[in-house]
Amino acid sequence: MRRREPDYYRKFRCIGGACPDTCCKDWEIVLDEQTLEAYQQAPQGLRERLKAGIVDNEDGERCFRLGEDGRCAMLTQDGWCAVQREWGEEHLCGHCAAYPRFVEEYGCLTESALAISCPEAARLLLEAPGFALVEEEDGGADLPFEGVDGGMLSGLEHTRAMALEALTRGEGTVWKRLAQVLALAYDGQDALDFCAYDQLFQCAPLEPQGAEMGGREMALRVLERWMALEPLRPEWPALLQSRCAQLSGLDEGAYDALRAGFQEAYPQWEGQLTRVAGYLIFRHWLKAVNDDGLYGRAVLVGGACVALYHLMALEWQAQGTLSVEGAAALCSAFGREVEHMEDNFMALVEDGYHLERWPLYQCLMGL
Ligand code: SF4
Known part of the structure; x- marks a missing residue:
């Protein structure tokens, strides 16, 4: 059986009393x-x-x-x-x-990762030099994975490897690379819809031609959508509400100044968002074997990166500074409120298919 995990996985140690939160x-x-x-x-x-x-x-x-x-x-x-x-x-x-380790089993393949709802796992991810996977063959027998077409799983693995390659080794801004991931998932969704699993091997991360991803309008849309979900802790919607008000209150010039100031003060933002996207793709892409939902998951990943970027920038503006622990706390809250809340997560995946409400692909491709 093959086993796969992020390369920082085994570095995790619970920090107990020193944890800024608690699970x-x-x-x-x-x-x-x-x-x-x-x-x-x-x-x-x-x-x-x-x-x-x-x-x-x-x-x-x-x-x-x-x-x-x-x-x-x-x-x-x-x-x-x-x-x-x-x-x-x-x-x-x-x-x-x-916790925060979790394991996904796909018959011939077992994948493990660290949930970023744990702030220490989120910090390890943000501080990792990149998002890389390690794989080993443990010599054990493959377990039965009933009801899933082997061709579908291999095709999804192939497209995910391409998505991670485009994201972590591609050129251009993280927004451009995320747009390529989205285009790949859009193509892949077509293949899944027609059970044409061979086609998954032909999908490619197309160059975006239209609007750049990552702007304020999209951030507000995602943050407002998150605000409408069932919260685990009341602090979460309260934070989102105050950040939406802060963001809406900026005129164009102030918004541009916020982005420029934040990016200069916290230059690690782009590498960190790339790794968060890598983690989300690794964790959720293959789950499409269960429900054919690939594109909705990719929209969730792109939307999460846009929203987390703005939450980090607004936190920096409100506090006058942002530490890696502060950024990890935001990722951790997202993990807890969205990734761990099955109903919330699936509602967002479903949202991704409403192309009129979430016209990400059309905007990015200039359609
Ligand atoms: S959230 Fe993570 S670091 Fe904090 S107590 Fe739980 S496992 Fe330990």
Whole structure:
């Protein structure tokens, strides 16, 4: 079986109490029988805390209790999990031990990555020298991957490799390279719609001919759309609302000055957005095997980069500075509110097909 992961994947270490956020908040962690049984053997004090900290959810599943502030009952004041601190990491439940690592299995292929909803994973991505993948053959047998055409998976892998190549090694601005990725996905969507998987090998990242991607109008459209999604934390729509107001309030000259000032003060923005786009393409492109939805995913990637660029620039303007940790916090909030919220994510993928509302491809290609 082939295994593939980003080259910085194994560098990840949870920074616990030094984390600017925590993943032990807002998410409902359902515990399996094996873990619940093992928790009966926890050291005395911890066992009592576990007993009080595990409750039934609406579906009758056992999960950690969340406080009114959304914090997990097992989270200690210093930002560590009491299970890990008092008993050892090996006793964390499967979900908590794995996060922010996630694994996608495609029969003959297993892919792993780090979810950027974790600010430390986002920081590693932003500070990586590029977005590169490593692959190995582990000698294990391929697992069955029923219901998926092998030709479709290979074609998607091929187009994704081309998309990553155009994005990370292509010439021109990140907006131009993202436009090429979008054009490739548009072509690929055609092949998927007609089950013409051979055609996936003929797709090419065309040169954009029309408007440049990344402008204010598109940013406002994406930010307003994100604002209308179901939030996990109330701070997210509040932030989006204030940034939309800040952006709308700028006249043309002030908007141009914002972009120029931000890009000069934070020159790493373009490399960082390229890596965020690489991560999103790596994580979501192949998922089209499940629902044929390739172009909508590419629109989501392009839209996310446009919106994150503006959020970074507006943060820089509001605070007078932007650090890599500040940029990572924005990526992390996007990951938490969009990537981890299945309904939100799929709503945005669906949006991508409304060409009148999201005329990205037509604008970029001058159609
Ligand atoms: S969000 Fe990441 S760094 Fe922070 S506590 Fe969770 S795993 Fe650790």
